[in-house]
Amino acid sequence: MRFRLTDDQRALGQGVRDLLARRFDRDALRAAVERPALDRELWRELGAAGFFALRLPETEGGVGLGLPEAVLAFEEAGRALLPGPLVATHLAAGRVPGAAEGETVVTTADTGGLVEWLTEADVVDGVDGDVSGAVALRSVDPLTPLHRLPRRAGRTAAEPVAVLLTAAEQLGTATRACELAVQHARTREQFGQPIGAFQAVKHLCADLLVRVEVARAAVYAAAVTAGPADIAAARLLADEAAVRGARECLQVYGGMGFTWEADVHLLLKRAWVRTRRAGGGTESEELLAGELLAGAGR
Amino acid sequence: MRFRLTDDQRALGQGVRDLLARRFDRDALRAAVERPALDRELWRELGAAGFFALRLPETEGGVGLGLPEAVLAFEEAGRALLPGPLVATHLAAGRVPGAAEGETVVTTADTGGLVEWLTEADVVDGVDGDVSGAVALRSVDPLTPLHRLPRRAGRTAAEPVAVLLTAAEQLGTATRACELAVQHARTREQFGQPIGAFQAVKHLCADLLVRVEVARAAVYAAAVTAGPADIAAARLLADEAAVRGARECLQVYGGMGFTWEADVHLLLKRAWVRTRRAGGGTESEELLAGELLAGAGR
Amino acid sequence: MDLTYTAEEEDFRARLREWLGKALPALPPKPSPDDWPGRRRYDLGWQRTLYDAGYAHVHWDADPTTRLIFLEETERAGAPYVGANFVGLLHAGPTIAAEGTDAQRARWLEPILRGEEVWCQGFSEPDAGSDLAALRTRAWRDGDDYVVSGSKIWTSHAEVADWCELLVRTDPTAPRHRGITWLAMPMDAPGITVRPLRTLAGSAEFAEVFLDEVRVPAAHRVGAENDGWRVTMVTLSFERGTAFVGEVVACRRVLGELAREARANGRWDDPVLRRRLALLEAEFRALWRLTQWNVSEASAGGVPGIGGSVFKLRYSHARQELYDAAADVLGDAALDLDRPWVLDRLSSLSYTIAAGTSQIQRNIVAERILGLPKGR
């Protein structure tokens, strides 16, 4: 058992981080907020870097890596708040022409419900590609355009890999929330000292980190086992780490966190959007409950 | 609207507090823990002071006061951790001979389930007084002997006054937890200062007080209106204030709180016992949910 | 303990209700949120209507219980909020009334009551939030004027205000709380720049105010020079438990609407959600009773308490819980800004921060109510 990042995995995560730092830094993020559109050039660059083809076999032109590597890449995407239907396009690689290369942007509509980036996507997975009746919402997240589609047929269970990659994005966002909170607590002074010297703030930050690290262990393990119950657990913990993490980061930021200019709200809003994707909340809870009962006879 | 204690009410509460300080102080409490038996003499003294006959009309030999006064008296009983089936005996006053005077100790068995002080009581209310099949438990609370009775017939809704008086006892216990925590935080020194000077401890104490004061408003208001929904709300908030209050008092106490000698565990255990009485948890939640929906059309 | 209202109080309520029934239909259409001149006109118009009907004084002179009834009934009837009159009616006005000279009271109070002048507040600064006494906006005396430079933040209605109640540092060498002075600054004075401050809800409810050698006549100083901290705190402590009356009434209405919506969309059948709403019902029933308690204590004692911190701690948290539950009722629709409650959810995020963070409130409760020692 060597449940830690290999050198290659560490390098892969760092590589994605570097790429995003170069191509989607804070300025790019804020520019995207003011003009939310998909950066097709960046999308192709991600394709060229193997972001979408990461798990495709090399024989099919992919990178030939596994879920753990995909999770590390999506964690970085979540940390950078990279916009776009990343999960859907990643899952379509090798199936939808151009998806692997980042030429074709794929979103998913499952059996109806919310669809992210419907207008910008080239291909819509699910509902037989039929998006008639789609109604645009005024999305709470400035970086995730949303439509609502009428539900079709019986809802199927969530695709576990999609659930896991969403968890990975949430983990990255939770990590960013913790980093921002700590940075602010170190530098912002009130009452003659950094606010991070006050136990109340200090303990908020400690709790942020704890939630991140527990979620990280769950997400990474689920990537290794690919078990549905592990994935459900990872998703629940990562959703919580991201949503509560962003909330408590906002509390640490105080008034500044309530402004549009601070990034905190972007973390929270994106985390909210992801909690609504298939496999969140009750769905994962009931899956785990079933698993717990089934395994209780062991 | 004068939603505050009248001078008479204040005097009544203080009177019960004084009586209990004299007759059931900390030494008496600890003695009772080591030798749990009902103090019949104290019971008669309470009867003489009108504790049980408080709400009986003067024409029936009672004190002729109302629910608010009863709530204040039971709050003091909860604060002092006074043992015994106080609520059942109070409710039996005027109906069971000797109850009003504190001569007859009455406990209640509802339709079965847990029965407090079964062996010591002179009369058992409910289950037609038939206590065959009662099995003694080893009670978690050293000051509340418990039996379990098989359940009979369809369970009826909890008697609202009993639910409210239980809430009043919980409020008193929550108040005591807050007092103990604050006292300890003021005097216990670590790292060269009273631990109450540390924000982490300070904020625990503040949260304790907030829960107490919110529960107090709910309990007192329910005593005035006697409405079932108000009583359900009061019970939920008082249960939480008592249980979480005792838990957090224990956290403030640190290691000393984990000892048998400290009183904290007595607060927690009694609070646990009371949460199991009729009208707690789900029962009150569903009552309020129904009320909320019914009133939503207003 | 009595939760019934006196005949006099019930009479006040009945007359108010009757009057609201007539006055509200006569209101002009509500201006859009970014139409600041329209909002000023609307809010001042409503204040003038209240004045003409004899209700303008209710925030200042009325018994707290009367004020509670006023706030409860206006909220229930859907009357306009205090809006642009907030600072004038609830802070600057009471401050001037308590600490101003006769001339100052004569100059400023009546226009507030009559809905003729709007005030805004210049207290917080970028580096003086929780630690308000760290404020650095400087003022120095030059002849009959103070000259003021610095910047303020979180100023509502700055765009349309006539006056700003301003805290400035007049003695930088004095201990933090000692060298502060309270000034009434005319908002049309040269050197003032107002920049809208966009919140995470996407709106610009607040502004930053930049002051570049703004001249404020010394006659506009309320209280003594360097005594501004005390002057301000006198009014802050005036709070008699009625600060959130309207909001609690509104929250209870929202909770009912959530229950109805949940029944309509089927989520009411989920016991997890249903009991969560039930616990919120318990919570807001209690918060309403706590409001009545605090108001009754204030009525009786005349002395303002600090029970407001207890209330605010719990209420700000409960309000956030309420709108989180709303999101669960809405499901996917919780991501749609056009749906009810979604913007309110965003706004609720400020409640544990604004007007003293929960962390600061806990310090206040622990130190001033429970008597715990100040940390080193």
Add this chain to the structure above:
Amino acid sequence: MDLTYTAEEEDFRARLREWLGKALPALPPKPSPDDWPGRRRYDLGWQRTLYDAGYAHVHWDADPTTRLIFLEETERAGAPYVGANFVGLLHAGPTIAAEGTDAQRARWLEPILRGEEVWCQGFSEPDAGSDLAALRTRAWRDGDDYVVSGSKIWTSHAEVADWCELLVRTDPTAPRHRGITWLAMPMDAPGITVRPLRTLAGSAEFAEVFLDEVRVPAAHRVGAENDGWRVTMVTLSFERGTAFVGEVVACRRVLGELAREARANGRWDDPVLRRRLALLEAEFRALWRLTQWNVSEASAGGVPGIGGSVFKLRYSHARQELYDAAADVLGDAALDLDRPWVLDRLSSLSYTIAAGTSQIQRNIVAERILGLPKGR
């Protein structure tokens, strides 16, 4: 990232499992909790059995992953706990191994491994809990001995221990952390009084130890005089993430039992309870993975981390949640001390306090991992 075990590790696990299958049925009956001599005999006997089978060293020399497997398998098999050997195996022993002289290692280590001597710990004092460095038990040099007076608290197995690893203050004038010395005190020395300390669970798992001019040979000092704080901390930081392996395995088993009990008594049909158990399942799955992560990091780096604080913060809270959920599964039976989980619920109350309160752990995480400044 790899969650499969190497062939070597699997082989260790298989042999251990096979051995446990034979060794456990041969165990004598378990002594009752208040039979201290019986417990000593039982625990030492088990240690001797481990020694004879070659497993005694696993806490000291084995790779952390091997230790993880050892703890996992012994817990799964229901093997005895480390019990009376706790301090010797997990603290005093490693301290002597790291800081003792050759003679001290020769004298004390083998008897610990062979299950011949029991150690207890004399660190905490009534006024030195969270603030351990405030300890006041005094020792002064008199010829070849130290003479020790003071009192210790929270000492397990004091009644049956041969030795006590004792922290004493040898220089009262030095800064708090500087004047402390580590001594091995023979528990049969005159002047020692042991008084059982009853916990809220009604049992006497701990004791107070009173020291009245107890003579301890200076040769029993490990490390230099006044260097005891460092000597102790060296061992505390030895923790390699395996401290709670057995407990997490046990908690996951309890969770399964709770699900079965809830299905049997009908409470499983309540979604509120069912989903609460599901969230705990997620929680303990994650805590198990975090354990494997910490162990893997320790295996690779050799350098002990402080991730233990992160784990302990979450685990101690989760354990309390688990037993609170157990109470909801039990319903009325949660008040019956004879039912399973009820005493465990009481014991769980100490988890957020013992070995560093959650408040202290949060300070550690914030200051040492996140680099936040110490408060003034």
